[in-house]
Amino acid sequence: MEYNTPQIVTFDKIGSSQLGYITIAETQKNVPFEIQRVYWTYYTPHDVTRGGHAHKELQQMIFAVSGTIIFNTEDENGKKETFTLDHPTKGLYIPKLVWRDIQFSHNAVLLCLASEIYNEEDYFRDYEEFKKTTDKK
Ligand code: TYD
Numbered sequence: 001m002e003y004n005t006p007q008i009v010t011f012d013k014i015g016s017s018q019l020g021y022i023t024i025a026e027t028q029k030n031v032p033f034e035i036q037r038v039y040w041t042y043y044t045p046h047d048v049t050r051g052g053h054a055h056k057e058l059q060q061m062i063f064a065v066s067g068t069i070i071f072n073t074e075d076e077n078g079k080k081e082t083f084t085l086d087h088p089t090k091g092l093y094i095p096k097l098v099w100r101d102i103q104f105s106h107n108a109v110l111l112c113l114a115s116e117i118y119n120e121e122d123y124f125r126d127y128e129e130f131k132k133t134t135d136k137k
Contacts, residue, residue, distance in 0.1 A: 003032040033115035044104040051102040059115040067108030074099040076134040
Protein backbone atom coordinates (compact mmCIF):
# COMPACT_ATOMS: atom_id res chain seq x y z
CA MET A 1 0.00 0.00 0.00
CA GLU A 2 1.28 3.46 -0.94
CA TYR A 3 0.75 5.90 1.88
CA ASN A 4 1.08 9.17 0.01
CA THR A 5 -2.59 10.03 -0.52
CA PRO A 6 -5.55 10.31 1.87
CA GLN A 7 -7.16 6.89 2.10
CA ILE A 8 -9.34 4.64 4.23
CA VAL A 9 -7.45 1.75 5.82
CA THR A 10 -9.50 -1.13 7.21
CA PHE A 11 -8.05 -2.52 10.44
CA ASP A 12 -8.63 -6.11 11.58
CA LYS A 13 -10.98 -6.84 14.43
CA ILE A 14 -10.72 -9.68 16.91
CA GLY A 15 -13.72 -10.97 18.80
CA SER A 16 -17.35 -11.86 18.30
CA SER A 17 -20.76 -10.28 18.66
CA GLN A 18 -21.13 -12.25 21.94
CA LEU A 19 -17.88 -10.98 23.49
CA GLY A 20 -17.28 -7.68 21.73
CA TYR A 21 -14.31 -6.62 19.64
CA ILE A 22 -10.79 -5.26 19.81
CA THR A 23 -8.91 -3.44 17.02
CA ILE A 24 -5.19 -2.70 17.19
CA ALA A 25 -3.08 0.01 15.58
CA GLU A 26 0.68 -0.53 15.69
CA THR A 27 3.55 1.56 14.39
CA GLN A 28 4.93 0.16 11.12
CA LYS A 29 2.50 -2.82 11.14
CA ASN A 30 -0.60 -0.93 10.05
CA VAL A 31 0.34 2.66 10.86
CA PRO A 32 3.07 3.95 8.50
CA PHE A 33 4.79 6.30 10.98
CA GLU A 34 6.09 6.44 14.54
CA ILE A 35 3.17 7.48 16.75
CA GLN A 36 4.31 10.49 18.80
CA ARG A 37 0.98 11.84 19.98
CA VAL A 38 -2.60 10.69 20.50
CA TYR A 39 -5.62 12.95 20.96
CA TRP A 40 -9.36 12.56 20.89
CA THR A 41 -12.28 14.90 20.40
CA TYR A 42 -15.85 14.46 21.64
CA TYR A 43 -19.18 16.26 22.20
CA THR A 44 -18.77 18.19 18.94
CA PRO A 45 -22.20 19.59 18.03
CA HIS A 46 -23.61 18.23 14.78
CA ASP A 47 -23.84 21.71 13.21
CA VAL A 48 -20.18 22.60 13.85
CA THR A 49 -17.50 22.11 11.20
CA ARG A 50 -14.05 21.55 12.69
CA GLY A 51 -10.69 21.16 10.99
CA GLY A 52 -10.23 24.02 8.57
CA HIS A 53 -6.50 23.45 8.36
CA ALA A 54 -3.70 21.48 6.70
CA HIS A 55 -0.37 20.36 8.09
CA LYS A 56 3.08 21.01 6.67
CA GLU A 57 4.63 17.74 7.87
CA LEU A 58 2.21 15.90 10.14
CA GLN A 59 0.82 12.50 9.17
CA GLN A 60 -2.28 11.17 10.90
CA MET A 61 -4.36 8.03 11.22
CA ILE A 62 -7.84 8.98 12.39
CA PHE A 63 -10.69 6.81 13.68
CA ALA A 64 -14.31 7.33 14.63
CA VAL A 65 -14.27 4.98 17.62
CA SER A 66 -17.91 5.92 18.07
CA GLY A 67 -20.42 7.57 15.75
CA THR A 68 -19.85 8.86 12.23
CA ILE A 69 -17.32 11.43 11.06
CA ILE A 70 -17.21 12.92 7.56
CA PHE A 71 -14.02 14.41 6.13
CA ASN A 72 -13.94 16.69 3.11
CA THR A 73 -10.32 16.83 1.99
CA GLU A 74 -8.27 18.64 -0.63
CA ASP A 75 -4.76 17.44 -1.33
CA GLU A 76 -1.73 19.42 -2.50
CA ASN A 77 -2.74 18.85 -6.16
CA GLY A 78 -6.21 20.29 -5.61
CA LYS A 79 -7.91 16.86 -5.59
CA LYS A 80 -11.07 17.00 -3.46
CA GLU A 81 -12.51 13.90 -1.81
CA THR A 82 -15.04 12.91 0.85
CA PHE A 83 -14.30 10.12 3.34
CA THR A 84 -16.79 8.70 5.83
CA LEU A 85 -15.63 7.02 9.02
CA ASP A 86 -18.65 5.03 10.22
CA HIS A 87 -17.08 1.97 11.86
CA PRO A 88 -14.37 1.53 14.52
CA THR A 89 -12.26 -0.61 12.14
CA LYS A 90 -11.93 2.18 9.58
CA GLY A 91 -8.94 4.51 9.78
CA LEU A 92 -8.38 7.55 7.59
CA TYR A 93 -4.73 8.03 6.73
CA ILE A 94 -3.94 11.70 6.03
CA PRO A 95 -0.47 12.60 4.72
CA LYS A 96 0.99 16.07 4.97
CA LEU A 97 -0.47 18.97 2.92
CA VAL A 98 -4.14 17.94 2.98
CA TRP A 99 -6.76 20.56 3.81
CA ARG A 100 -9.66 19.07 5.76
CA ASP A 101 -13.10 20.08 7.04
CA ILE A 102 -14.72 17.67 9.45
CA GLN A 103 -18.34 17.06 10.53
CA PHE A 104 -19.47 14.84 13.37
CA SER A 105 -22.58 12.93 14.36
CA HIS A 106 -23.71 13.89 17.88
CA ASN A 107 -22.18 10.75 19.46
CA ALA A 108 -18.89 10.81 17.54
CA VAL A 109 -15.54 10.32 19.23
CA LEU A 110 -12.56 11.03 16.99
CA LEU A 111 -9.26 9.35 17.87
CA CYS A 112 -6.14 10.62 16.14
CA LEU A 113 -2.71 8.99 16.01
CA ALA A 114 -0.17 11.60 14.99
CA SER A 115 3.40 11.39 13.70
CA GLU A 116 4.68 14.51 15.53
CA ILE A 117 4.19 16.26 18.84
CA TYR A 118 1.99 19.35 18.74
CA ASN A 119 3.53 22.33 16.94
CA GLU A 120 1.38 25.31 15.92
CA GLU A 121 4.04 26.20 13.29
CA ASP A 122 3.10 23.01 11.43
CA TYR A 123 -0.41 24.32 10.64
CA PHE A 124 -1.79 26.11 7.62
CA ARG A 125 -4.88 27.70 9.14
CA ASP A 126 -5.43 30.04 6.21
CA TYR A 127 -6.82 28.32 3.08
CA GLU A 128 -5.40 30.94 0.69
CA GLU A 129 -1.93 30.50 2.19
CA PHE A 130 -2.27 26.70 1.79
CA LYS A 131 -3.29 27.12 -1.87
CA LYS A 132 -0.50 29.61 -2.57
CA THR A 133 2.13 27.26 -1.13
CA THR A 134 0.87 24.11 -2.85
CA ASP A 135 0.29 25.86 -6.21
CA LYS A 136 4.00 26.68 -6.38
CA LYS A 137 4.95 22.99 -6.18
P1 TYD B 1 -7.26 22.20 16.30
O1 TYD B 1 -6.13 21.43 15.74
O2 TYD B 1 -7.57 23.52 15.71
O3 TYD B 1 -8.58 21.28 16.35
P2 TYD B 1 -9.71 20.90 15.28
O4 TYD B 1 -9.03 20.62 13.98
O5 TYD B 1 -10.32 19.67 15.87
O6 TYD B 1 -10.69 22.01 15.21
O7 TYD B 1 -6.99 22.37 17.85
C1 TYD B 1 -7.93 22.92 18.75
C2 TYD B 1 -7.18 23.56 19.92
O8 TYD B 1 -6.44 22.57 20.65
C3 TYD B 1 -6.17 24.61 19.48
O9 TYD B 1 -6.22 25.66 20.45
C4 TYD B 1 -4.83 23.91 19.62
C5 TYD B 1 -5.07 22.89 20.71
N1 TYD B 1 -4.28 21.64 20.53
C6 TYD B 1 -3.20 21.39 21.37
O10 TYD B 1 -2.85 22.17 22.25
N2 TYD B 1 -2.51 20.22 21.18
C7 TYD B 1 -2.86 19.31 20.23
O11 TYD B 1 -2.21 18.24 20.11
C8 TYD B 1 -3.97 19.60 19.36
C9 TYD B 1 -4.40 18.64 18.28
C10 TYD B 1 -4.65 20.78 19.56
